[in-house]
Amino acid sequence: MLDKCTRALGKEVAVGSVDQELRLLWEEDKASTNASLMNLAVYSEEDDAILKNSEIVQAITKEHACRAILIGIDRDASDASIRAWITAHCHLSRQGSKSVCCEQIAFQLTGRATGRLRNTVFAHLNSDLPLVFWWQGELSDIFTERLYSLIDRFIFDSAQWSEPLLSLQKINRMLGEGVGLAPMDLEWTRSYQARLALAALFDDPLAAQALEYTQQIRIVVHPDHRMAGMQVLAWIVQSTGWQRSRDLGLCGDQDNSDTEDRFYFETHQGSDVTVRVEYDASSATLGLVELSSADCVVRVSREVGSAYMHQQLEAGAHQIDRLVPAASDDASELVADQLSRGGKNTLYRTMLPVYLDLLK
Amino acid sequence: MxxxxxxxxxxxxxxxxxxxxxxxxxxxxxxxxxxxxxxxxxxxxxxxxxxxxxxxxxxxxxxxxxxxxxxxxxxxxxxxxxxxxxxxxxxxxxxxxxxxxxxxxxxxxxxxxxxxxxxxxxxxxxxxxxxxxxxxxxxxxxxxxxxxxxxxxxxxxxxxxxxxKPFGTDLPTAQHLNEVVSRTFEEEDTYRIDHYLGKETAQNIMVLRFANAIFEPLWNNNYISHIQITCAENLGMEGGRGGYYDKAGALRDMVQNHLLQLLSLVAMEPPTDLSADGVRDEKVKVLRSMRQWDTPELVAENVVRGQYIAGHVDGEKVVGYREEDRVDPESMTESYVALKVLIDTWRWSEVPFYVRMGKQLPKKATEISVHFKEPPTVLFNALAGGVPGGNVLVIRIQPDEGISLRMVSKIPGASLRLEPVKMDFHYSTSFGKGSPEAYERLLLDCMAGDATLFARRDEVEEAWKFIDHIEHAWHNSEEPPPMAEFVAGTWGPKEADDLLKKSGHKWRRL
Incomplete structure (x- = not known):
């Protein structure tokens, strides 16, 4: 498959002459502007992923000028080999006056690759620009200190992990080592707009007053995005400082099934909160987050396929119901969105211990 | 809660x-x-x-x-x-x-x-x-x-x-308006909008200066020769603007507010914090330190006013200012102004800030250029032709927002020849996503009670104080400085070039 479609990756070049070939590429096209704000490495161990990733990077470079380095690895292959391709993704600038291009280098490796991967990537970075590393799929043993110590932002998608607890513990340990890397979980990005909408509703004094008297929380997610639901819950719990009933020595810790997880908390005011995280195949990625007390319901909901969410507040006669933007379901847009915000993602770091506790 | x-x-x-x-x-x-x-x-x-x-x-x-x-x-x-x-x-x-x-x-x-x-x-x-x-x-x-x-x-x-805007038409009317406002609202609840401050590149001036350690040590009279602030427009009095403009003029319409705000951001000392008053305290010190051109002679020496006469802009024939719709045929309102500003502080002593604004210029552009002093006259300056120009840091406010730095490089070859080269950062190239409109940011800031990007009462009054002396010399003195003329579509009157030439400087070619 890869052999048939490599035209999409551009010109195949010898690994040792990538830089020279890139220079030639720019010399051929004097009309375009080479732009780069970062190195974006995209790593995948899936078959033929670099073809798909080349398309994704094409979309990302519309908003984020970068040098893209695509890495595909077949670690099960017996022979050790490496092939490289170069191309450029070009777009007209906003004013339409310039063709702005971003370089892409694609590497396909086979066989044992830990050392070769590291050396290959780091030999082709644009110096002084930050390295954003997008790791697709399971966190394999290639992910070692020698690799992550040089990364500035680490993008991953915990929704893709078969054992999220183990991988997240690895991430947590890495962060505990004082690595300056900013973790960017795309599953966390998927809930960003919902969290923003929910937080905005609690600016309302009635909702704010009712928060400590919350009795029920309902979170509905698509089964492929269980982690998004758990992260939203972890964020709520971390923000409010509510205690799990288990930790308070109260009975009733949690109940789990294939379609629902239940958790029990107590607010600072002593209100018992039952949380249901429901997994519904007909739901949007994050279909509902609802906090209910006797006097107030705060709700953010989204229909499948809609670009908007409903942001609702019901407190007696006082009601808010309006549309707000929803997060994209498209991977390239999620990454672009995440890159736009920058920062160290301190909220994710703060939420992570609570999240890990819920996953246990 | x-x-x-x-x-x-x-x-x-x-x-x-x-x-x-x-x-x-x-x-x-x-x-x-x-x-x-x-x-x-x-x-x-x-x-x-x-x-x-x-x-x-x-x-x-x-x-x-x-x-x-x-x-x-x-x-x-x-x-x-x-x-x-x-x-x-x-x-x-x-x-x-x-x-x-x-x-x-x-x-x-x-x-x-x-x-x-x-x-x-x-x-x-x-x-x-x-x-x-x-x-x-x-x-x-x-x-x-x-x-x-x-x-x-x-x-x-x-x-x-x-x-x-306009927040007054001179110091007394601004003071009067401030009085009325302060009788009605507390100063902390008053937001005098200047949409230039909401522009991404204007906000970036502070970031450039104070988040990059390499600039601030050079940001003073030891290293900077002069600074130019240019606001060029390639439009005239279209859409009936002549009626308003002929009463205001370039100095009041643009310099008093937008350009002096930009100047104060460029010249201010580092604020103690990023609070509204922390920033505005430093900006107002700059405005207060501007040397006053308070006699007609000083105005004639340091300020040039002008009007365009018929010419061509963007290949189109355009009429002169006095022939424009709703403009007085004998108007003495300036459609162009160029002035030298001196800031009497330790940092900026004897560093001229040249500010110019004009209608019907060759293109639309607003920018700040910081011209560094030339290197000492040894080594490369001893070569035939010397060093071709000093370093210039340009902050482009609009339309092609970005920052560029001009420096000197050796031309490849066996002989030692130097040429200026440019390092260029374009917002539109590096950030594909468009910036929000200035009004979006400013409205949100006001809803959040953050007045950092709004002008304070004393800023407005200090700016008017400076402007009023010039207006007075132009319109109320016995021997007012003359009105210069320039052909529409050119970069302003010769007198404006002479203003810089006296100090051995020249306007940057945009």
Whole structure:
């Protein structure tokens, strides 16, 4: 498959002459502007992923000028080999006056690759620009200190992990080592707009007053995005400082099934909160987050396929119901969105211990 | 009450829900800038839930007629495009209130309507009054707001006012307006808008200076030869602007506010913090330190005024300023001004800031260029031809926002020849995503109570004090400095070039 479609990756070049070939590429096209704000490495161990990733990077470079380095690895292959391709993704600038291009280098490796991967990537970075590393799929043993110590932002998608607890513990340990890397979980990005909408509703004094008297929380997610639901819950719990009933020595810790997880908390005011995280195949990625007390319901909901969410507040006669933007379901847009915000993602770091506790 | 979910979620002050009352709601600013800005904020989910908009104007209109007019223009000008679903929800928050600006009863009805909106919303009665009417009505609007009790903060709520430019036409009128405003609203609730400060590149001046350690050590008279601030427009008096412009002129219309604000951002000392007053304290010190051109002789020596005569701009034939629609054929209003500003501080002693603004120039561009001193006359300066020009750091405010640095490099070859080269950063190339409109940022800041990007009373008055001396020399002295002429489509009058030539400088070619 890869052999048939490599035209999409551009010109195949010898690994040792990538830089020279890139220079030639720019010399051929004097009309375009080479732009780069970062190195974006995209790593995948899936078959033929670099073809798909080349398309994704094409979309990302519309908003984020970068040098893209695509890495595909077949670690099960017996022979050790490496092939490289170069191309450029070009777009007209906003004013339409310039063709702005971003370089892409694609590497396909086979066989044992830990050392070769590291050396290959780091030999082709644009110096002084930050390295954003997008790791697709399971966190394999290639992910070692020698690799992550040089990364500035680490993008991953915990929704893709078969054992999220183990991988997240690895991430947590890495962060505990004082690595300056900013973790960017795309599953966390998927809930960003919902969290923003929910937080905005609690600016309302009635909702704010009712928060400590919350009795029920309902979170509905698509089964492929269980982690998004758990992260939203972890964020709520971390923000409010509510205690799990288990930790308070109260009975009733949690109940789990294939379609629902239940958790029990107590607010600072002593209100018992039952949380249901429901997994519904007909739901949007994050279909509902609802906090209910006797006097107030705060709700953010989204229909499948809609670009908007409903942001609702019901407190007696006082009601808010309006549309707000929803997060994209498209991977390239999620990454672009995440890159736009920058920062160290301190909220994710703060939420992570609570999240890990819920996953246990 | 503290909202625990806000912590670390968004890195900006939190805007609060309010009712935005726009005076002069049928005007161009409301239709082209203010409502599209609020709509874009709604599209991005940045507008707080519960924001309502009330348009206050004299014409008789229904809510629906007002909404329809706004929608038509929003479709044309909105930065994020126009989404019918969002608009149909957004327009439900828009209302129209018909009243004369001098009609006391109209304000009483407004107060009742705002109370009704607060009740419907069930939330707090925060009010944001945006005075976008003609300046002649500013006093009326403010006085009547006070009489109707709308200036008072209700319990746990705020009432703020945004005043559009022109903030006065000279120092006495600005002081008078400030008096009226301060009789009506507290200074902390007063937001004098200068949309230049809401521009991404203007905000980036502080970041460039204070988040990069390499510039600040050089940012003084030891290393900087001079600084130029240019605002060039390639338009004349189209769309009936001549009527307003001929009364204002380039100095009042652009220099007093926008360009002196940019100058103060470039010249200020590092603030102690990023609070509104922390930043504005430092900006006002710059304005206060500007050497005053307080005699006609000093004005003649340091300021050039000019008018364009017929010429060609962008290949089109254009008439001279005095032939423009609604301009007095014997007008003595300047369509071009160039001036030298000296800031008498330790940092800027004897470093001239050259500021120029003009209509019907070859292209549209606003930029700040920082010209560094030439290296010592040894080594390369000893070569034939010397070093070709010093380093220049350019901050482009609009339209091609970015930063460039000119430096000198060796031309490849066996001989030692030097040429200037440019390192260039373009916002549009590096960041594909468009910047928000200045009004979006400024409206949100006001809703959040953050006045950093708004002018304070003393800033406005210090700027007028400087400008008034020049205006006085031009219009009230016995021997006023002459009005220079230049052909439309050129870079201004020869006298403006001479202004720099006296100090061995020349205008940067844009």
């Amino acid at each position: 503290k909202n625990p979910f806000r912590k670390d979620l968004v890195s900006r002050s939190r805007p609060e829900a309010c009712t935005v009352v726009i005076f002069g709601a049928t005007g161009d600013l409301t239709h082209r800038k203010l409502v599209p800005a609020l709509y874009n904020l709604q599209v991005e989910g940045a507008l707080p839930a519960g924001v309502r908009i009330v348009g206050f104007a004299r014409r008789d209109k229904s809510d629906q007629e007002f909404r329809t007019g706004l929608e038509e223009l929003n479709k044309k000008v909105s930065r994020s495009g126009h989404d019918d679903t969002i608009w149909s929800e957004f327009e439900q928050t828009i209302h129209y209130h018909q009243s004369e600006f001098q009609d006391e009863e109209g304000y009483q009805r407004l107060a009742e309507r705002l109370d009704e909106i607060d009740r419907e919303r069930g939330g707090k009665g925060n009010r944001l009054f945006y005075i976008a009417s003609a300046p002649s009505f500013f006093d009326d609007v403010l006085e009547h707001l006070k009489k109707a009790g709308l200036n008072k903060n209700k319990e746990g709520c705020w009432a703020r006012v945004i005043v559009e």
